[in-house]
Amino acid sequence: MDIAIASLPVIDFWFEFGSNYSYLSVMRIEQEAEKARVRVRWQPFLLGPVFQSFGWTTSPFVLQKAKGEYVWRDMERLCLKYDLPWKKPGNFPRSAILPLRVAVLGAEEPWMAEYCRRMMQINFAQDREIDNAALVTEVLVAMKLPAADILKQALSDENKLKLRRQTETAMTKGIFGAPSFFVGDEMFWGNDRLDDALLFCRAQSG
Amino acid sequence: MDIAIASLPVIDFWFEFGSNYSYLSVMRIEQEAEKARVRVRWQPFLLGPVFQSFGWTTSPFVLQKAKGEYVWRDMERLCLKYDLPWKKPGNFPRSAILPLRVAVLGAEEPWMAEYCRRMMQINFAQDREIDNAALVTEVLVAMKLPAADILKQALSDENKLKLRRQTETAMTKGIFGAPSFFVGDEMFWGNDRLDDALLFCRAQSG
Known part of the structure; x- marks a missing residue:
């Protein structure tokens, strides 16, 4: 990592490819963090x-019908506001284990941000399934990355364990939804708090 | 009502005195709506x-421990951001039936906005109970209003029914939390959407 970047204050960005509000933050965070002169540490989980730890079998947007209906209209409006493409997913929440395994592997790689944006757009702008090797290969190849190598590493026991550990860490930290941002121990929940979290991060660093 | 005000586009503001995020919007809405040249229609419920209609016995912030803990830190930060006083309520969510009955009665009165702000500050800045005649009288008297008259009207069967009807209307409209804002049939949920709702309202009116 570049020394100038390594010295920037850090925001931890906890996200899931299946989460619609994570989509908004994945698309926005690199640009906003650059403006705020903050370094993003990608924390897929x-x-x-x-x-499940709350006793829920699926997303609260599915379990709570009134909120669920609202969320799709909210997403439409927010995508318009942020100038992002949007197509209501025909299947929600989408499973994303393999894409997240690749994200855990690539978290520190220069291709991470673009990989995440592409994965999110396939889910929330193209309405396609993302949790299969063919799709992940398609994305990696389009980015001119060694897809077979990356998939093999992503599927190693060590890397699978890494994703489980990420998820355990998220729970230990009190994370109850995605996206969530941390500046040190300070938690900010939801895409609506991205700007506040970046301001807080910048202010903390003096 | 002043003709100039009557001709402004309308935002319906659904709120509860027991709701902490409603506190933020009650304190902010009059000033923000004036800037946006929008008329606020107060809709207590x-x-x-x-x-209860979702099968919950109390606030989700109480039922969901991790989210509940976060919410109080979020409130602290937001009150700092909006320059509002804040004291974590020792009792949450506070019952507010009598204050809401008075609010239903006063919804179109010139004293409504200030009455609501005072009630909210007693709950969320002074950490005192609000659901009793002594407290409501104290607030009305401090505003130089005919407290005894207002309380008597607030406790009439007709007015009690009016609050029940408000609550039924809220459910019919798909409201699942507070505050909620409506511009026509367009719902915006949460203090985080107040600015977007006002912009939408202004844009709709041309």
Whole structure:
């Protein structure tokens, strides 16, 4: 990592490819963090086990009908506001274990941000399934990355364990939804708090 | 009502005195609506029956421990951001039936906005109970209003029914939390959407 970047204050960005509000933050965070002169540490995790720990079998947007209906209209409006493409997913929440395994592997790589944006757009702008090797290969190849190598590493026991550990860490930190941002121990929940979190991060660093 | 005000586009503001995020919007809305040249229609309602309709016995911030803990830190930060006083309520969510009955009665009165701000500050800045005649009288007297008259009208069968009807209307409209804003049929949920709702309202009116 570039020394100038390594010295910037850090925001931890906890997200899930299946989470619609994570989509908004994945698309926005690199640009906003650059403006705020903050370094993003990508923290992919599985939201399913977090919800299961609350006794939920799926997303609260599915369990709570009134809120669920609202959320899709909210997403439409927010995508318009942020100038992002949007197509209501025909299947929600989408499983994303393999894409997240690749994200855990690539978290520190220069291709991480673009990889995440592409994965999110396939889910929330193209309405396609993302949790299969063919799709992940398609994305990696389009980015001119060694897809077979990356998939092999992503599927190693060590890397699978890494994603489980990420999810356990998320729960230990009190994360209850995605996206969530941390500046040190300070948690900010939801895309609506991205700007506040970046301001807080910048202010903390003096 | 002043003709100039009557001709402004309207935002419906659904709120509850027991709701902490409603506190933020009650304190902010008059000033923000004036800037946006939008008229606020105050729509007090009872949040309890809405939560009960989801099978919940109390606020989700109480039922969901991790989210509940976060919410108080979020409130601290937001009150700092909006320059509002804040004291974590020792009792949450506070019952507010009598204050809401007075609010239903006063919804179109010139004293409504200030009455609501005072009630909210007693709950969320002074940490005192609000659902009793002594407290409501104290607030009305401090505003130089005919407290005894207002309380008597607030406790009439007709006015009690009016609050029940408000709450039923809220559920019919798909409201699942407070505050909620409506511009026509367009719902915006949460203090985080107040600015977007006002912009939408202004844009709709041309």
